[in-house]
Amino acid sequence: MARARTRQRQLTKPPGSLGRLEALSVQLAGIYGTERPQTGDKRVTVAAGDHGVVAQGVTAYPQTVTAQMVLNFLQGGAAVSVMARHVGVGLSIVDVGVATPLSSHPGLRVVAVGRSTGDITVGPAMTRAQAQRCLEEGAALALEVAQEGTGLVGTGDMGIGNTTPSSAIAACMTGAPPERTTGRGTGRTPEELGHKIAVVRRALEVNRPDPADALDVLAKVGGFEIGLLAGVILGTASARRAVVLDGFIAGAAALIACGLCPQARGYLIASHRSVERGHRVILRRLGLRPVLDLGLRLGEGTGAVLAMGVIEAAAACLSEMATFAEAGVTDRPAQSQEARP
Amino acid sequence: MARARTRQRQLTKPPGSLGRLEALSVQLAGIYGTERPQTGDKRVTVAAGDHGVVAQGVTAYPQTVTAQMVLNFLQGGAAVSVMARHVGVGLSIVDVGVATPLSSHPGLRVVAVGRSTGDITVGPAMTRAQAQRCLEEGAALALEVAQEGTGLVGTGDMGIGNTTPSSAIAACMTGAPPERTTGRGTGRTPEELGHKIAVVRRALEVNRPDPADALDVLAKVGGFEIGLLAGVILGTASARRAVVLDGFIAGAAALIACGLCPQARGYLIASHRSVERGHRVILRRLGLRPVLDLGLRLGEGTGAVLAMGVIEAAAACLSEMATFAEAGVTDRPAQSQEARP
Numbered sequence: 235m236a237r238a239r240t241r242q243r244q245l246t247k248p249p250g251s252l253g254r255l256e257a258l259s260v261q262l263a264g265i266y267g268t269e270r271p272q273t274g275d276k277r278v279t280v281a282a283g284d285h286g287v288v289a290q291g292v293t294a295y296p297q298t299v300t301a302q303m304v305l306n307f308l309q310g311g312a313a314v315s316v317m318a319r320h321v322g323v324g325l326s327i328v329d330v331g332v333a334t335p336l337s338s339h340p341g342l343r344v345v346a347v348g349r350s351t352g353d354i355t356v357g358p359a360m361t362r363a364q365a366q367r368c369l370e371e372g373a374a375l376a377l378e379v380a381q382e383g384t385g386l387v388g389t390g391d392m393g394i395g396n397t398t399p400s401s402a403i404a405a406c407m408t409g410a411p412p413e414r415t416t417g418r419g420t421g422r423t424p425e426e427l428g429h430k431i432a433v434v435r436r437a438l439e440v441n442r443p444d445p446a447d448a449l450d451v452l453a454k455v456g457g458f459e460i461g462l463l464a465g466v467i468l469g470t471a472s473a474r475r476a477v478v479l480d481g482f483i484a485g486a487a488a489l490i491a492c493g494l495c496p497q498a499r500g501y502l503i504a505s506h507r508s509v510e511r512g513h514r515v516i517l518r519r520l521g522l523r524p525v526l527d528l529g530l531r532l533g534e535g536t537g538a539v540l541a542m543g544v545i546e547a548a549a550a551c552l553s554e555m556a557t558f559a560e561a562g563v564t565d566r567p568a569q570s571q572e573a574r575p
Numbered sequence: 576m577a578r579a580r581t582r583q584r585q586l587t588k589p590p591g592s593l594g595r596l597e598a599l600s601v602q603l604a605g606i607y608g609t610e611r612p613q614t615g616d617k618r619v620t621v622a623a624g625d626h627g628v629v630a631q632g633v634t635a636y637p638q639t640v641t642a643q644m645v646l647n648f649l650q651g652g653a654a655v656s657v658m659a660r661h662v663g664v665g666l667s668i669v670d671v672g673v674a675t676p677l678s679s680h681p682g683l684r685v686v687a688v689g690r691s692t693g694d695i696t697v698g699p700a701m702t703r704a705q706a707q708r709c710l711e712e713g714a715a716l717a718l719e720v721a722q723e724g725t726g727l728v729g730t731g732d733m734g735i736g737n738t739t740p741s742s743a744i745a746a747c748m749t750g751a752p753p754e755r756t757t758g759r760g761t762g763r764t765p766e767e768l769g770h771k772i773a774v775v776r777r778a779l780e781v782n783r784p785d786p787a788d789a790l791d792v793l794a795k796v797g798g799f800e801i802g803l804l805a806g807v808i809l810g811t812a813s814a815r816r817a818v819v820l821d822g823f824i825a826g827a828a829a830l831i832a833c834g835l836c837p838q839a840r841g842y843l844i845a846s847h848r849s850v851e852r853g854h855r856v857i858l859r860r861l862g863l864r865p866v867l868d869l870g871l872r873l874g875e876g877t878g879a880v881l882a883m884g885v886i887e888a889a890a891a892c893l894s895e896m897a898t899f900a901e902a903g904v905t906d907r908p909a910q911s912q913e914a915r916p
Contacts, residue, residue: 246647247654248635248761252877253850253870294589294907302904306587311897313588317888319895420589420907509594527868528885529594536593543884544869547658556652563643566635566761 238263238271244557248566254525258503258545259552265476265501266385270553273476273546274385277324278535279375279466280307280314283331283458285395286353290433293395294420297350300394301334307392307534308341314390314534323388323539326375330368331458345371347458354399354437358454365453365461369494372465373472380473386542387470388505389463390535391483397510400486401434402455404512406443407489408519417482417511448493456490463487468494471501478545480538481508481530485516492520505541506530579604579612585898589907595866599844599886600893606817606842607726611894614817614887615726618665619876620716620807621648621655624672624799625691626736627700631774634736635761638691641735642675648733648875649682655731655875664729664880667716671709672799686712688799695740695778699795706794706802710835713806714813721814727883728811729846730804731876732824738851741827742775743796745853747784748830749860758823758852789834797831804828809835812842819886821879822849822871826857833861846882847871 238260243249250256262271282304288297306312307327310319318325328343329336333350336342347367351359360368379387397419404415412434418427441454452461464487470477471491479488479502491498504522507513509531517524525541558565579601584590591597603612623645629638647653648668651660659666669684670677674691677683688708692700701709720728738760745756753775759768782795793802805828811818812832820829820843832839845863848854850872858865866882899906 245654246644246652247873251761251871251873252654253872255869255871296905299905302902303587306897306902306904309897309902311587311895311902313586313593313892313896316891316895320887320891321884420592525869526885528596528866530592530596531594532588532592540885540888543662544867544881546661547881550657550661551654554652554657555654556647556650561643561647561650561652563647564637564640 235260235264237269238552241269242552245555246558246561246563252551255548255551258548262476262549263552265474267474271549272385272553273549274383275324276322276386276542277326277379277384278314278318278388278390278538279326279328280390280392280535281328281330281459281462282392284333284350285393285399285457286351287355287398287433288395289353290355292398292430292433295394297394298334300392301332301336303392304329304332304336308339312534313532314536314539317536317539321539321543323542328462330462345462351457354402354455355433355440358441359399359456360453360458362449362453365449365456368458368461369465369468372462373469376466376469377473380470380475384475386476386478386545387466388478388535388538388542389466389480389484389487390538391459391463391533393457393459396457396459396483398430398433399455399457399460400483401512402437403451403486403489404516405434406438406445406451406455407493408515410515415512415515448490452490460487460490464490467491468498471498477502478505478538478541479503480505480535481533482510482513483533485513488520489516503545506537576601576605578610579893582610583893586896587899587902587904593892596889596892599889603817603890604893606815608815612890613726613894614890615724616665617663617727617883618667618720618725619655619659619729619731619879620667620669621731621733621876622669622671622800622803623733625674626734626740626798627692627694628696628739628774629736630694631696633739633771633774636735638735639675641733642673642677644733645670645673645677649680653875654873655877655880658877658880662880662884664883669803671803686803692798695743695796696774696781699782700740700797701794701799703790703794706790706797709799709802710806710809713803714810717807717810718814721811721816725816727817727819727886728807729819729876729879729883730807730821730825730828731879732800732804732821732874734798734800737798737800737824739771739774740796740798740801741824742853743778744792744827744830745857746775747779747786747792747796748834749856751856756853756856789831793831801828805831808832809839812839818843819846819879819882820844821846821876822874823851823854824874826854829861830857844886847878
């Protein structure tokens with residue numbers, strides 16, 4: 235990273251003029267261990283799972299939509315499918331616990347840890363063994379992807395109701411009250427939001443997850459797709475690749491991952507700031523500043539796909555721009571460089 | 576645009592969940608005249624010119640850097656060259672008035688309206704005939720590009736000292752005092768900034784440009800590359816293509832273009848919010864909300880290139896996503912859709 239900073243100062247531009255891209259490029263240099271970072275291929279793992287808490291009426295769409303949207307991903311009609319196709323991002327669609335049975339499909343990876351989690355207002359989402367299996371399967375997937383030469387690994391999610399367990403995870407892991415970690419999701423009225431906050435509070439009271447034990451938090455108030463993504467984050471970081479987090483659900487997965495292994499933090503890039511309320515609490519806790527702020531609240535990995543172009547550009551500028559000396563461009567007097575912010 | 580809004584509501588996602596992308600897609604539908612907008616090819620015109628006002632010591636780099644950077648663009652070593660190569664954006668490099676003679680190069684278009692403008696603290700930047708020629712040459716270039724199937728046309732600039740005339744244009748066209756339209760450019764100390772503000776104020780006092788006559792403003796306190804870009808904006812809008820503005824210099828060009836033809840406004844997309852102080856004044860006057868906010872202050876068209884991926888994704892989602900009916904995905908009850916923001 236020190237070598238990357240030195241190289242940044244020699245590139246043909248006023249120092250600091252590429253703003254956030256310069257910090258991103260230095261982070262990528264650290265992740266890949268070279269001052270000329272190559273991002274390689276790009277892939278987003280979209281994990282799908284269902285949530286027993288939908289029985290509490292926390293969402294506007296029926297549970298069958300999770301499976302329907304998985305089919306939509308496979309057929310290329312969803313937002314993340316369209317975006318990924320346009321920018322050359324590969325998608326891995328993973329069923330980790332969708333309630334509605336899905337026909338086998340060459341593009342669908344089935345890692346059936348369960349069929350919908352339990353209703354977290356009456357008991358745990360899953361067993362501790364299931365939580366561990368989510369992590370292991372996610373990490374295994376990530377290592378596979380890393381071996382294929384993928385340098386940017388995005389996280390995507392699909393799961394009707396999954397903002398509710400994410401809000402519970404965020405409240406438990408950060409200590410913030412459920413009012414600050416719970417947003418509207420696909421709901422709309424103040425009454426719906428108030429009900430959802432009460433559901434999150436009840437889930438925490440009933441299960442009493444231990445914030446010092448992230449596996450306990452995942453098992454008690456998490457979700458299968460959230461656990462798989464936490465595993466993807468850990469596996470990707472262990473392989474020295476960059477993790478491009480999507481929005482709120484990905485942030486909950488990152489809290490679990492960093493709870494288990496704080497060093498994973500340095501491998502994370504927050505793609506965007508979701509309008510989902512609890513996302514800012516998560517970003518602050520993780521110390522991440524999002525690349526984009528586009529008012530997105532879709533999930534699926536759409537923010538991750540959108541940010542990858544900017545992240546690639548950051549790496550490419552550091553790796554491929556000419557230095558003042560190489561291009562024969564006159565630099566300004568050296569002493570003024572010291573005042574660089 | 577009305578048809579585009581209707582189609583947006585039928586796509587397989589919660590209404591509004593793609594945030595800014597939805598508004599962008601509707602704007603593109605209006606520009607291209609279809610609810611399935613295709614952005615086509617992407618090109619950035621990088622206009623280069625020199626500025627007599629550098630004699631007043633307003634910049635950290637010597638004037639020769641303008642020509643050196645043009646060579647750097649042609650050799651592919653500049654930031655905009657690297658970014659454009661990675662995302663398939665074509666570059667048109669145009670010499671509109673570089674002071675240092677440049678050798679001919681197959682990638683360089685020479686539209687020699689002059690060789691550096693005059694020092695605007697002692698007289699006009701150029702004659703009214705030269706200002707008109709900048710606009711005509713820019714519009715002609717834009718029409719050529721439009722005929723090649725380019726749907727996204729970015730503006731880029733290179734010109735040591737060009738934040739000073741841009742600040743003067745912004746102050747004149749918006750009525751804001753020079754303190755609010757003048758930023759640090761490549762300078763660094765408070766003293767340098769204070770001097771630059773005084774230079775902008777003197778340029779306005781000496782030349783007394785008429786804000787109701789944008790051609791007068793361009794001639795008296797503008798720049799050759801700023802005028803060419805204003806012409807590119809007008810030509811692109813007239814051809815019903817989208818203009819992707821880079822940062823502060825592009826904003827000054829847009830003020831000139833919209834001063835001449837207010838209808839051009841609807842064809843503009845602000846790629847990013849520059850840290851250069853006067854940019855926010857320009858964006859507010861034009862009523863534009865930038866797509867990206869990455870702390871950039873480089874120019875060259877780098878912000879425009881970076882935003883094009885997001886803009887393309889916005890169009891692609893509107894054009895290619897499946898509707899609820901097509902994908903067999905259950906929509907939520909219809910009455911709740913009415914509350915859509």
